[in-house]
Amino acid sequence: MxxxxxxxxxxxxxxxxxxxxxxxxxxxxxxxxxLTTRDIADYDELMSKRLxxxxxxxxxxxxxxxxxxxxxxxxxxxxxxEWLQNQVEVIILSDTFRxxxxxxxxxxxxxxxxxxxxxxxxxxYKIKSYTLRQKDQKRKAVIxxxxxxxxxxxxxxxxxxxxxxxxxxxxxxxRPTKKITEExxxxxxxxxxxxxxxxxxxxxGFRP
Amino acid sequence: MxxxxxxxxxxxxxxxxxxxxxxxxxxxxxxxxxLTTRDIADYDELMSKRLxxxxxxxxxxxxxxxxxxxxxxxxxxxxxxEWLQNQVEVIILSDTFRxxxxxxxxxxxxxxxxxxxxxxxxxxYKIKSYTLRQKDQKRKAVIxxxxxxxxxxxxxxxxxxxxxxxxxxxxxxxRPTKKITEExxxxxxxxxxxxxxxxxxxxxGFRP
Numbered sequence: 013m014x015x016x017x018x019x020x021x022x023x024x025x026x027x028x029x030x031x032x033x034x035x036x037x038x039x040x041x042x043x044x045x046x047l048t049t050r051d052i053a054d055y056d057e058l059m060s061k062r063l064x065x066x067x068x069x070x071x072x073x074x075x076x077x078x079x080x081x082x083x084x085x086x087x088x089x090x091x092x093x094e095w096l097q098n099q100v101e102v103i104i105l106s107d108t109f110r111x112x113x114x115x116x117x118x119x120x121x122x123x124x125x126x127x128x129x130x131x132x133x134x135x136x137y138k139i140k141s142y143t144l145r146q147k148d149q150k151r152k153a154v155i156x157x158x159x160x161x162x163x164x165x166x167x168x169x170x171x172x173x174x175x176x177x178x179x180x181x182x183x184x185x186x187r188p189t190k191k192i193t194e195e196x197x198x199x200x201x202x203x204x205x206x207x208x209x210x211x212x213x214x215x216x217g218f219r220p
Numbered sequence: 221m222x223x224x225x226x227x228x229x230x231x232x233x234x235x236x237x238x239x240x241x242x243x244x245x246x247x248x249x250x251x252x253x254x255l256t257t258r259d260i261a262d263y264d265e266l267m268s269k270r271l272x273x274x275x276x277x278x279x280x281x282x283x284x285x286x287x288x289x290x291x292x293x294x295x296x297x298x299x300x301x302e303w304l305q306n307q308v309e310v311i312i313l314s315d316t317f318r319x320x321x322x323x324x325x326x327x328x329x330x331x332x333x334x335x336x337x338x339x340x341x342x343x344x345y346k347i348k349s350y351t352l353r354q355k356d357q358k359r360k361a362v363i364x365x366x367x368x369x370x371x372x373x374x375x376x377x378x379x380x381x382x383x384x385x386x387x388x389x390x391x392x393x394x395r396p397t398k399k400i401t402e403e404x405x406x407x408x409x410x411x412x413x414x415x416x417x418x419x420x421x422x423x424x425g426f427r428p
Contacts, residue, residue, distance in 0.1 A: 015351050017318070017337045094225070097330040098322070110225070122305040124332035126368065129225045134427060143223050146369045156364040160334065161238060161354040 016163040018216075021154060023168035023175055024106035027091040027186050029116045032080060032108060033062065035061055039079045044071060055107065056144060063139055072137035073111060073130070075131050081115035092097070092205040093120055097217050101162070105150045107172055109142060117186065150181065151175035165216060184211065224371040225426075229384055231376035232333065235394050236297040237324045240288060240316060243269065247287045250277060257379070263315065264317055264352060271347055280345035281319060281338070289323035289396060300413040301328055307426050309370070313358045315380055317350060326416035334361050359383035373424060375416065392419065 025031045029103065044065050052058040066076070074124035096102055104125035106113070111130040126149065130181055131140040146152060154164050154176050166173070166180035169188045177183025177199055185193060185201045193201050200215075204209040212218040233239045235295045235352070246252035252273050260266040261281065304310055312333035314321070319338040325331065339348040354360060362372050362384050369412040374381070375390035385391025385407055393401060393409045394416055401409050408423075420426040 015339050015349070017338070017351070017353050094330065098326075101318075103332055110309075113268070118306075121329050122302065123330075124309050124311055126309070129223070131223050135305050140221070143225070145225050153368055160361055160364055162334055162358065199295070 016161065017085060017114050018100040019157055019162040019164055020100050020102045021105045021150075021157070021164060021166045021180065022096075022102060022185075023110060023170070023173050023176075024104050024113065024127075026169040027167060028093060028104070028120060029113075030083055032083070032112055032116070035083045036076065036079055039082065040069070040071070047048075052072075055172075059142055059144070063142060066139065073139060074134050075136040076112060077115050083116060085116060085119055088205045090120055092209070093123065095209065096212075097123070100165075103153070103157075105153050105166075105168075105176055107149075148175055149177045154179040165212075183214065184208065224369065226308040227365055227370040227372055228308050228310045229313045229365070229372060229374045229388065230301075230304075230310060230401075231378070231381050231384075231394075232312050232316060232321065232335075234290065234377040235294075235375060236301060236312070237293050237321075238291055240291070240320055242325070243291045244284065245402060246288055246326075247290065248277070248279070250266070267350055267352070271350060281340050281347060282345040284320060285323050288320060291324060292382075293324060293327055295415045298328055299333065300417070301418065302422075308373075311361070311365075311373075313361050313376075313384055356383060359387045364386040373420075390424065392416065 022028065026106060031046055037043060041151045042065060045062060047058060047061065049055060049058060054219060056098045088112055093102065102123055104123050106125055108126065108129040109128050109130045111132060117125060127167070128142065128144050130142050133140055150173065154166065157164050164174040164180040166183045168177055169186055171192065174196065183199050187203055200211060202211050209218070230236060241253055245251060250273060253270060255266060255269065257263060257266060260269060301310065310331055313337040314329050314333055314335040317336050317338045318333065319340060321335070322426065325333060336350065336352050338350050341348055362374060365372050373395050374384040374391045376385055377394055379400065382404065392405050393407045395411055396409060408419060410419050417426070421428050
């Protein structure tokens with residue numbers, strides 16, 4: 013490893029935990045919650061739709077926490093994260109809402125996460141509104157971290173990770189679809205934590 | 221709390237853990253390690269001196285880890301940190317070296333920390349050199365986080381925290397000396413985690 017301090021930026025869903033909206037759809041039986049950016053391309057519009065569905069079904073943050081708390085991080089995620097944190101600083105860059113993800117973030121040991129947020133009425137636990145913190149937030153976070161003289165490594169699985177993979181000093185795919193790896197063949201592809209660790213050791217000087 | 225996402229920037233030594241160099245001096249009996257910026261004003265020069273002393277005494281990173289691992293976070297620090305992480309994002313801003321502090325950082329649950337770093341020969345565990353990541357790093361970190369549309373709260377105890385207290389949307393003293401509070405009377409002063417929590421609840425909308 014060179015002398016510059018390294019920070020690793022990790023996507024959350026699909027990399028450390030399962031997809032929360034899919035989990036919510038399956039556990040609540042509300043099929044509409046499975047809508048993704050493939051169905052509604054605009055993320056803002058999609059979120060508005062999803063939160064509307066929750067509201068129509070009378071689901072409060074407490075109900076959602078109940079569901080999210082019943083999910084678990086991906087197998088091996090916690091160990092991988094600790095291994096990584098032991099060697100470099102880590103920040104999760106995610107397009108989730110902090111308030112939704114908290115039960116799973118707690119199971120990961122409360123890593124720092126840059127994401128979006130909900131406004132909650134903490135008397136009724138109803139969701140009042142949501143705030144997308146910043147457009148193109150993953151790319152901007154990498155730029156900000158580089159301005160603090162960090163060497164940035166990014167790891168993600170999907171289209172909303174491309175900006176941080178591109179902007180980082182090195183970007184790595186973790187469990188991506190075949191389609192995205194064909195479209196963006198320049199990023200190394202890893203499928204398991206073991207493989208990712210080996211890659212970080214051999215290419216980026218991490219210790220086993 | 222307003223709708224802007226909040227991030228709390230915490231100093232490490234004196235706020236969550238004891239002063240590492242004082243601990244090293246006491247546990248090793250090497251009095252010279254108690255030198256501070258009051259003795260050698262230039263931080264870079266002081267660090268150079270301190271690392272020279274370690275080298276003269278044949279102390280490797282392993283020895284230092286042994287000492288640091290025997291220290292504990294301040295009483296209540298871990299609970300306070302978890303309370304804080306449950307409500308907002310948290311980043312530690314410290315002028316320590318990551319490699320020194322790791323055993324104590326692990327005891328705090330591996331929070332993300334922006335600090336400085338050492339270059340280590342991992343065969344002999346000898347310290348080869350050190351890198352101060354960036355001048356005025358605490359201020360620059362707050363500026364970067366604000367550029368990511370975070371509301372920033374900073375908490376620190378000492379002179380090297382003033383820049384982040386000033387640059388943040390709100391700065392709070394925690395266990396400062398009387399002298400610094402007299403010189404900088406504009407920052408609220410808290411002395412215990414309980415008092416700090418009460419302040420965050422009453423002034424910044426945190427939940428008890």
